[in-house]
Amino acid sequence: MILQVVVDISHSDVDRAFDYLGEDVPIGSRVSVEFGKKRLIGFVIGKKQFSEFSQLKEAIYLDTPISSEQLELMYFLRKAYNLRYIDILRLFVPAKLRDERDPEYTRIFLNADPSAPLEDLLEKVGQRAEKQAEALKYLAANSGQYLSVMNAKFGVAAVNALRQKGVVVESAVHDRQTPLNTLKKQDKRVELNADQRTAVEKIVNGKGVFLLHGVTGSGKTEVYECVIERMLSLGKTAIMLVPEISLTPQVLGLFRARFGDSVAILHSGLNASERYDEWKRLKSGEAKIAIGARSAIFAPLENIGAIIIDEEHDASYLSESNPRYDTKSVAKFRAHLNGAALVLGSATPDMESYLKASEGEYTLLTLPNRISKYSLPEMEVVDMVQEFRSGNRSMFSLTLKEAIEETLCRGEQAMLFLNRRGFASFIRCKECGYIAKCEDCDISLTYHKEDNELKCHYCGKRYHAITKCPNCGSTEIRQGKVGTERVVEELKKLCPNAKILRMDNDTTQSKDAYFKILSSFSAHEADILVGTQMIAKGHDFPNVTLVGILEADAALYFSDYRSSERTFQLITQVAGRAGRADKKGRVILQTYAPRHYVFRFGRTYDYLGFWKKEINTRMVTKFPPYTKIVRMLFTSEDEQDVVDATKSAYREVSELERKCGKFVYLGAARSPVTKMNGLIRYQVMMRVVPEQYAALIGDIYAIADGNRPKKGSVFVEVNPQSLI
Numbered sequence: 001m002i003l004q005v006v007v008d009i010s011h012s013d014v015d016r017a018f019d020y021l022g023e024d025v026p027i028g029s030r031v032s033v034e035f036g037k038k039r040l041i042g043f044v045i046g047k048k049q050f051s052e053f054s055q056l057k058e059a060i061y062l063d064t065p066i067s068s069e070q071l072e073l074m075y076f077l078r079k080a081y082n083l084r085y086i087d088i089l090r091l092f093v094p095a096k097l098r099d100e101r102d103p104e105y106t107r108i109f110l111n112a113d114p115s116a117p118l119e120d121l122l123e124k125v126g127q128r129a130e131k132q133a134e135a136l137k138y139l140a141a142n143s144g145q146y147l148s149v150m151n152a153k154f155g156v157a158a159v160n161a162l163r164q165k166g167v168v169v170e171s172a173v174h175d176r177q178t179p180l181n182t183l184k185k186q187d188k189r190v191e192l193n194a195d196q197r198t199a200v201e202k203i204v205n206g207k208g209v210f211l212l213h214g215v216t217g218s219g220k221t222e223v224y225e226c227v228i229e230r231m232l233s234l235g236k237t238a239i240m241l242v243p244e245i246s247l248t249p250q251v252l253g254l255f256r257a258r259f260g261d262s263v264a265i266l267h268s269g270l271n272a273s274e275r276y277d278e279w280k281r282l283k284s285g286e287a288k289i290a291i292g293a294r295s296a297i298f299a300p301l302e303n304i305g306a307i308i309i310d311e312e313h314d315a316s317y318l319s320e321s322n323p324r325y326d327t328k329s330v331a332k333f334r335a336h337l338n339g340a341a342l343v344l345g346s347a348t349p350d351m352e353s354y355l356k357a358s359e360g361e362y363t364l365l366t367l368p369n370r371i372s373k374y375s376l377p378e379m380e381v382v383d384m385v386q387e388f389r390s391g392n393r394s395m396f397s398l399t400l401k402e403a404i405e406e407t408l409c410r411g412e413q414a415m416l417f418l419n420r421r422g423f424a425s426f427i428r429c430k431e432c433g434y435i436a437k438c439e440d441c442d443i444s445l446t447y448h449k450e451d452n453e454l455k456c457h458y459c460g461k462r463y464h465a466i467t468k469c470p471n472c473g474s475t476e477i478r479q480g481k482v483g484t485e486r487v488v489e490e491l492k493k494l495c496p497n498a499k500i501l502r503m504d505n506d507t508t509q510s511k512d513a514y515f516k517i518l519s520s521f522s523a524h525e526a527d528i529l530v531g532t533q534m535i536a537k538g539h540d541f542p543n544v545t546l547v548g549i550l551e552a553d554a555a556l557y558f559s560d561y562r563s564s565e566r567t568f569q570l571i572t573q574v575a576g577r578a579g580r581a582d583k584k585g586r587v588i589l590q591t592y593a594p595r596h597y598v599f600r601f602g603r604t605y606d607y608l609g610f611w612k613k614e615i616n617t618r619m620v621t622k623f624p625p626y627t628k629i630v631r632m633l634f635t636s637e638d639e640q641d642v643v644d645a646t647k648s649a650y651r652e653v654s655e656l657e658r659k660c661g662k663f664v665y666l667g668a669a670r671s672p673v674t675k676m677n678g679l680i681r682y683q684v685m686m687r688v689v690p691e692q693y694a695a696l697i698g699d700i701y702a703i704a705d706g707n708r709p710k711k712g713s714v715f716v717e718v719n720p721q722s723l724i
């Protein structure tokens with residue numbers, strides 16, 4: 001039998017199947033092959049009787065980790081995202097299976113024989129064997145050590161001699177760390193309310209894609225759990241995806257309590273062995289539920305009954321580095337192959353998801369009410385332009401200052417949220433709130449210090465930097481940078497006795513630190529938590545009754561067509577942190593644009609009102625979901641190289657445009673960030689209507705691949721999250 005094998009090298013030159021001789025093993029098998037002068041792991045993706053090549057080498061069968069469904073998924077991903085075979089296959093198997101070594105490999109652990117006193121053992125070793133005696137004493141003093149470490153420390157000869165003389169005991173251990181602690185939580189059963197019951201029944205008895213729209217605290221998680229439970233009782237399996245940042249010990253503990261060992265949890269805190277163990281439990285059918293961040297969509301489950309994507313609007317579901325893919329499309333494909341229900345849940349659904357629900361392509365399910373007797377906290381919008389004019393130059397408005405004091409007086413806690421994303425980049429007038437925008441796109445311009453220019457990231461149009469507000473003439477027109485550190489400093493002056501915790505990228509370098517800050521705040525060891533996006537999600541702090549949002553509009557002027565959507569999502573989410581339990585919450589939102597529709601609708605949690613306004617804007621300005629933004633990004637160390645590639649690709653895309661009808665937009669330019677990690681970046685940008693997209697994307701990939709810079713690379717992004 002000829003086996004068609006993809007070898008474990010991620011490179012375009014070997015992105016195809018190679019012929020090997022082998023037994024008739026199933027497709028999806030893992031084999032060991034000689035490739036060049038190396039021995040490598042490979043995956044069988046096809047079989048045939050004859051090969052046009054002679055003198056084929058042999059492939060040695062190892063096991064069959066990949067299912068036929070996953071192979072179908074492979075072809076889908078290859079076509080949709082222009083990925084290499086091996087980059088896709090690697091998504092399906094844990095890293096351990098890419099090792100030549102046996103994945104069941106365990107390390108040998110040595111210890112001095114505990115049944116005899118050390119003196120006796122030393123006597124057995126003999127006076128003259130100094131090195132051996134030294135090694136033995138070391139083992140006794142340290143309660144043992146790994147064989148590999150001993151070999152490195154004392155030499156193989158000495159260690160082997162000890163083993164032969166029978167003075168050490170050996171045991172095989174997994175080289176695993178202690179797993180991430182999950183807080184123990186009681187499984188609490190609740191009676192579903194009518195809305196929840198309807199949602200569960202429709203999902204379990206229905207087909208296709210469901211959009212579960214429910215405000216924070218409306219009981220979505222409860223619906224997910226019931227759906228999973230029902231699927232298990234039908235003998236099916238389930239996948240549940242949550243944003244990585246929501247995989248807190250609390251959430252994990254909740255699922256463990258409810259589903260015990262039938263759940264496998266895949267999160268970034270696992271080491272290779274743990275990941276392999278969880279994968280094996282899913283593959284063998286021992287575990288029937290996979291919970292994890294986006295990569296859990298590739299879990300080796302069969303007979304899937306439901307795929308759930310919580311916080312479906314979250315940006316982390318788009319993989320933005322190789323392999324690039326959109327988790328939602330993958331989920332749709334797998335759900336379709338398995339006849340499973342796909343549930344997208346959110347308090348603030350993605351624009352496109354809600355459009356599809358409103359057009360009937362998805363089934364809309366709504367949980368309009370909060371479970372707890374308190375409704376969502378009231379939001380107050382504070383006009384910072386007014387504050388500035390009346391002489392308050394601090395970053396806290398009077399209202400917020402007073403609210404903080406009152407909250408702390410009552411012994412309750414506050415969270416202050418600072419949106420830092422893209423903060424420094426836009427230009428705003430402090431006197432009148434004016435924002436510099438692109439004339440053609442109505443999107444905020446980004447200030448580029450290196451050229452002292454303002455640029456539009458979508459059409460590339462450039463503007464002179466301004467020093468005076470064109471609207472009111474004020475020179476208070478700047479982009480400032482306020483970080484969490486400065487907030488904490490000012491806060492300390494304001495409330496000298498308060499205990500303050502800070503959470504941002506700097507303070508949470510390790511996952512441990514992240515959980516430590518959260519549990520410390522949860523235990524009321526601090527009064528105020530100041531943080532970035534990180535504190536916006538999924539944490540339940542019953543004693544938090546005040547949430548302050550500083551710079552609520554910072555995300556609004558990030559030059560991105562999704563700015564308003566992101567801002568709406570953010571304020572809804574942050575507001576959801578206040579008054580989760582039995583205490584009424586208060587939210588104070590500081591902004592320089594109090595009349596912006598985001599705040600008008602956001603204040604009252606009016607998602608539908610916001611959606612209608614925003615979707616209309618998207619339609620008029622021709623942004624997604626009414627178009628797809630496609631960017632071809634060329635990079636190289638050599639400017640001429642990258643310019644040549646970009647020009648040639650641009651010509652070919654223009655040709656394609658002439659053949660297929662006009663795109664909404666087509667342009668070629670330097671990328672907004674022209675140089676990154678020593679590479680010069682140029683791009684061809686397109687906006688294509690969805691109806692043309694399916695027919696065009698293959699050609700677009702081909703043009704990109706055909707114009708790879710000689711000394712660089714090219715990749716294509718669809719609706720990228722950011723355009724740097």
Ligand code: ADP
Pocket residue numbers: 190191192193196214215216217218219220221222223371372
């Ligand atoms: P969401 O995921 O929409 O934010 P959750 O599912 O976390 O909401 O529910 C919020 C809280 O309400 C949780 O503590 C949950 O246990 C509780 N809860 C959910 N459904 C019910 C119900 N039907 N009866 C009582 N409590 C419920």
Ligand code: ZN
Pocket residue numbers: 429430431432433434469470471472473474
């Ligand atoms: Zn002004």
Ligand code: ZN
Pocket residue numbers: 438439440441442456457458459460461
């Ligand atoms: Zn523009």
